[in-house]
Amino acid sequence: MELLNRLDNVIKKDKKINPQYMKDVIKSDIFYLLNNYFEVEYNDIDIDIDLTENNLYSLTIVASGDRMKAMQIIPR
Numbered sequence: 001m002e003l004l005n006r007l008d009n010v011i012k013k014d015k016k017i018n019p020q021y022m023k024d025v026i027k028s029d030i031f032y033l034l035n036n037y038f039e040v041e042y043n044d045i046d047i048d049i050d051l052t053e054n055n056l057y058s059l060t061i062v063a064s065g066d067r068m069k070a071m072q073i074i075p076r
Helices: 002-015 019-034
Strands: 038-051 057-068
8 A cells, every 4th residue: 555655646746647647648558559459448458557666667557359450561
């Protein structure tokens, strides 16, 4: 619990926005990225942000999708 309180404080001080808003923005970006490669729903993505004891951010992203999209070759 202390770690979560520290995370909230650090994010508020660093970004002057609330932690849930920051998670929502990151989730939106991850959804946009993954949606290029997979059939994935926004609600099938879960993001956790923790602050480690040495003040580093630890991100855990879990996503599930129905299938991979066909890849196209990028010209050189």
